[in-house]
């Protein structure tokens with residue numbers, strides 16, 4: 220029965236795919252072109268297919284369901300995990316639209332009267348999108364209500380919340396399929412996530428029971444983010460370095476992550492003493508103060524928030540311009556997530572990580588009371604992060620490799636420190652051969668440390684037990700007179716080059732790949748750059764990071780841009796909205812470049828829909844007109 224209904228549904232929707240999607244995009248959002256796979260995804264939804272979208276943060280996932288929701292008959296139900304996110308999305312949709320009730324949310328923040336009002340709008344068919352919290356969706360009265368209204372499709376945003384393997388598991392997310400079936404099993408479901416882990420992706424498809432879904436996987440490369448690792452010197456030097464960096468990025472929003480609560484407070488104080496507007500944020504503060512400080516940051520009353528990782532979940536401020544890690548994060552996944560909060564709008568995002576071995580020890584020390592397996596697991600994650608920091612090849616290559624993606628370019632055009640200051644490469648044909656031969660001779664049954672001991676001919680009880688000192692490869696690499704650091708680094712690069720792989724499921728045993736086997740048969744010349752070796756001493760204080768003016772188009776008028784930003788802040792405060800909901804940074808930059816002085820001209824700015832221009836535009840064009848005249 221469900222199948223049959225679905226077919227009918229598909230035919231019916233097909234007719235409406237005749238709509239000109241580009242035109243709809245421009246009309247509803249003021250954008251001229253789709254980003255990445257957006258158009259294909261939208262077509263998939265419009266033709267009634269289950270759809271699974273895997274796209275990194277800032278990729279533009281929301282629009283994938285928002286546009287079809289606006290086009291189709293009925294209301295789209297969007298499951299979203301956090302009240303703050305729902306509110307922002309609804310605010311944003313209303314800012315674009317000339318229909319005030321185009322979007323609503325239902326969650327525990329509403330009182331009875333407000334809920335009644337929302338339901339009335341839904342019954343009248345005014346509303347195109349309804350955001351719901353999973354807990355709200357599963358309430359019987361709401362299920363009964365939703366059975367009675369016309370629904371276009373279901374969207375499950377932040378779908379990784381379904382999985383226990385994900386970073387923010389929400390048990391209620393697991394009930395979504397049952398609820399959909401109860402409301403109407405023929406409804407199509409679209410799931411969206413930025414999770415790169417295959418395990419979590421599997422979980423999502425299985426748990427939502429997506430039927431022959433169209434799956435869209437984007438690259439996880441965040442091309443607008445600049446990555447740099449800075450050797451961490453003495454404390455006052457590091458702080459000086461940070462202060463200098465922020466001064467060079469004055470007025471921009473940024474996050475500094477630290478390992479512990481006290482450091483957030485201390486660092487925020489130092490920054491303030493240096494004339495930087497900053498607040499500290501951590502889970503130890505009482506709820507009211509936390510909300511207040513988060514609000515200050517979101518409303519742009521302060522530029523910098525110094526926080527533990529308690530901060531960030533549910534923060535969708537699109538114009539965060541830098542993320543600094545004052546300490547090494549506990550995994551690459553964390554690092555990617557946390558740095559990922561920079562530059563969601565596609566503009567500049569600088570990511571600095573201050574690295575020292577002392578911090579690594581601190582991190583390991585924090586796990587001392589955990590059960591053994593957890594400690595081992597945690598230790599492995601930390602050592603991956605250390606390897607990332609030490610690596611001298613393109614940061615993107617290493618990051619993407621970690622997520623199972625190959626970054627094919629040789630360099631990323633100076634968008635990471637290693638590509639900006641490339642390290643010399645050395646010939647490694649013979650050492651690579653030695654490593655491969657050793658891995659082969661011990662039958663691919665051992666991990667990195669063991670392999671290095673065999674290569675260097677270092678006896679221990681385990682080697683003795685396996686009689687590996689009798690193998691030809693034992694001590695085969697000693698004559699190169701290289702230390703552990705060298706071999707570690709070499710094995711690491713060999714993984715990235717695809718000569719060997721680490722079997723994570725099997726305790727990190729090193730295995731030969733086909734490419735590795737081919738190399739053994741017929742070795743060839745190979746040049747690699749070896750890892751950095753950090754000294755826990757003084758850092759180079761002069762080289763404060765970042766590519767210079769990556770977005771600085773020549774015609775942009777910085778004075779006007781600042782005036783527009785100030786105006787945006789005022790208007791935002793009046794409307795009790797976050798500034799980026801009024802106009803995005805990209806839009807302001809374009810205004811400060813093309814000087815629109817009428818509402819009609821303002822509509823030509825990317826990201827400015829007609830509704831937005833009418834709602835907020837007047838003061839902005841007036842300001843620009845006055846500015847132009849005075850000039």
Ligand code: ADP
Pocket residue numbers: 250251252253254257274275276277278279280281282535537563564565803
């Ligand atoms: P995600 O949910 O994937 O992290 P968002 O939906 O929040 O990403 O979108 C990220 C940013 O991209 C937003 O600032 C949004 O306005 C912008 N964006 C989305 N689609 C387009 C487009 N087609 N053209 C220009 N900007 C877009």
Ligand code: MG
Pocket residue numbers: 280281376
């Ligand atoms: Mg999103």
Ligand code: ZN
Pocket residue numbers: 612613614615630631632633634635636637638
């Ligand atoms: Zn690079």
